[in-house]
Amino acid sequence: MQPYRNCDVKRRLPGCIIIGTPKSGTKALIEFIGAHPDVEIAQGEAKFFNRNDNYYKGYQHYLKKMPLSCPDQITLEKSPEYFYSRVAPYRIHKMNHSIKLIIIVKDPVQRAISDYIHRRTTFSGRKETNYTFEELVYDNSTKKLRTQYLPVIRSIYYRYILNWLTYFSPNQIHVADGNNLIVEPQDELSKVQDFLGLERLITKDSFVYNSTKGYYCLWTHSSTQCLAPCKGHKNHSVSPELVNKLNLYFKPYNELFFNIINKRLSWS
Numbered sequence: 001m002q003p004y005r006n007c008d009v010k011r012r013l014p015g016c017i018i019i020g021t022p023k024s025g026t027k028a029l030i031e032f033i034g035a036h037p038d039v040e041i042a043q044g045e046a047k048f049f050n051r052n053d054n055y056y057k058g059y060q061h062y063l064k065k066m067p068l069s070c071p072d073q074i075t076l077e078k079s080p081e082y083f084y085s086r087v088a089p090y091r092i093h094k095m096n097h098s099i100k101l102i103i104i105v106k107d108p109v110q111r112a113i114s115d116y117i118h119r120r121t122t123f124s125g126r127k128e129t130n131y132t133f134e135e136l137v138y139d140n141s142t143k144k145l146r147t148q149y150l151p152v153i154r155s156i157y158y159r160y161i162l163n164w165l166t167y168f169s170p171n172q173i174h175v176a177d178g179n180n181l182i183v184e185p186q187d188e189l190s191k192v193q194d195f196l197g198l199e200r201l202i203t204k205d206s207f208v209y210n211s212t213k214g215y216y217c218l219w220t221h222s223s224t225q226c227l228a229p230c231k232g233h234k235n236h237s238v239s240p241e242l243v244n245k246l247n248l249y250f251k252p253y254n255e256l257f258f259n260i261i262n263k264r265l266s267w268s
């Protein structure tokens, strides 16, 4: 926490949660907004509301995962798996019905590819270790997409957001653009600061482009802070034909999603 603050310091429940989606830039977003002096962010992912083993330990357990903060600061946590959980919306609403929620979403094809890479590199013994993205997503014998592949299913955003909207009003949910966060982080951060009612202190000057990494990094206290090497892969090559097929498959679902959130995103 910021060392210069003199206040009633304690751990507080979050005023805002980044609830998803995985592989869309949740880590970059929380790190960037965490540079704001009126924000304190939880380290790691609490995974409290989606996992019974954590949830039944109670709020005291959850509080221990939260950072120290002052009363005038907003505590933020991110657990991107919340987005897909049936129970998380109800449980979060029960904790705080006026909480703010952020969902960041990337182009669904890019998100699915990133999800595939993540599964391949993180979980040994999974089918991703032995098969390419193409093999898992496209059945060459039937010439059909394998739409039941989990990274594909999890890119159909509209299906999941409906559950959240039964508990929270649209103005409690900010949808950030994961593709735009990569190319214009200051733009996405301005919107997030406005949504949180914060002064716009994270600006263009808060970022520096790292050409080796190919991503923006935070510029704080005269030093550059990039995300860990596991975040931000170079383009994974997937045939343009397959990308095209997937784009066509996702198109109607994207349209449903944009209608629900009442805006379009850069990747539309």
Ligand SMILES: Nc1ncnc2c1ncn2[C@@H]1O[C@H](COP(=O)(O)OS(=O)(=O)O)[C@@H](OP(=O)(O)O)[C@H]1O
Pocket: 021, 022, 023, 024, 025, 026, 027, 028, 080, 114, 115, 117, 118, 181, 182, 215, 216, 217, 227, 230, 231, 232, 233, 234
């Ligand atoms: N500035 C910056 N630096 C690095 N990476 C960035 C940045 N902005 C957005 N991204 C994108 O974030 C993707 C990882 O998303 P998440 O942090 O949501 O992943 S996770 O679900 O928490 O594992 C990651 O996906 P991969 O490229 O597949 O690693 C990036 O595309």
